[in-house]
Amino acid sequence: MNKTFKLGGLALAAVFALSACNKDENKPAGTAAASGDKTAVASEFSSPIQQTSYAMGMDIGRSLKQVKDAGTEVDLKAFNEALQTMLDGKEPKLTEQKAQEVMMAFLAEQQQKVQAKMIADAKANLEKGQAFLKENGTKEGVKTTASGLQYKVKTEGTGVQPKAADLVTVEYEGRLIDGTVFDSSKQHGQPATFPLNQVIKGWTEGMQLMKEGSEYTFFIPSALAYGENAVSEKIGPNSTLVFDVKLLKVEKAPAGK
Structure with missing residues (x-):
């Protein structure tokens, strides 16, 4: 701007x-x-x-x-x-030099505060996520893979099952474990299409369990999402994410890809 x-x-x-x-x-x-x-x-x-x-x-x-x-x-x-x-x-x-020194000291102090808050948020989010997944994993219909990814089948499709290099077209809604919606295809006004191997690990793994027409809910631990990175105003460090996903279409990767 x-x-x-x-x-x-x-x-x-x-x-x-x-x-x-x-x-x-x-x-x-x-x-x-x-x-x-x-x-x-x-x-x-x-x-x-x-x-x-x-x-x-x-x-x-x-x-x-x-x-x-x-x-x-x-x-x-x-x-x-x-x-x-x-x-x-x-x-x-204040002289120009003194003013710069004051601002530099102020900035350093604030950066320390930011770092301390990031560390505290990461610890709290990780603990909350682990507790959520532990309880969620005991619920009826919820399955847990070897990586720790949890999923629940809402509708099982009969179409093509994607591989990691394929393009997929989906409708989705992403939430935090407290129910806060941070993104959805509805917000963008259309389904999303992307290479399956260029998204977070939880999506790459989970989507390969689905077939066209399937609707799943994924419960993705932070290690399979964005890890310690705070990627947006709503998604803080070590956030566990929940996604409702409907697989609409699979486009096979070209031969040799």
Whole structure:
């Protein structure tokens, strides 16, 4: 995104580090209304530069809110004083070198917080996932493979059974163990098609158990999913994933592939 005004590199890096601690995305209120009535918004300002200046303030304010939401208070009096000093071209209380040192120390501290939270989340998610799979594995109809993948057959198809290199077309819904939906083919408006050997291990293994027309539910331990990686706002490190999958079509890999 191109922005008219940007925070300095170190300050911006600190904001990103802090916002990583807080996975809840802070979207500005009224975005939909603003985009739907640009004339009304523009009429609230006496000049284009006033509107642009307000947009700059929004940009900085949004970034500082991420800092605040992550647990670090912002002294607005000191912030506004420094802002006015720099705009007026006056001598600031900190030298450029000292300001960089302050921001570097701040960034290092926030990165440590991010790392500590990632480690704590990974441990908690792993323990929750293991407990879930242990109980789930005792439920009627749930089968567990040697790798630890669990699955339940909802409908058994009679069509082609895919191999790892084949293309498959599926309808699916992905959830966390607490029921939170993080992705689905319905959200994208169409089934998904992909090479079976280019997805997470749990999918590659599980899909080869199915035939066209089958509907399975997969319960995928983190080791067969994304492991210790936090891949999205919802999928944290060591997340156990649940997928409802319907296999629509299998396209065999070309000979020699």
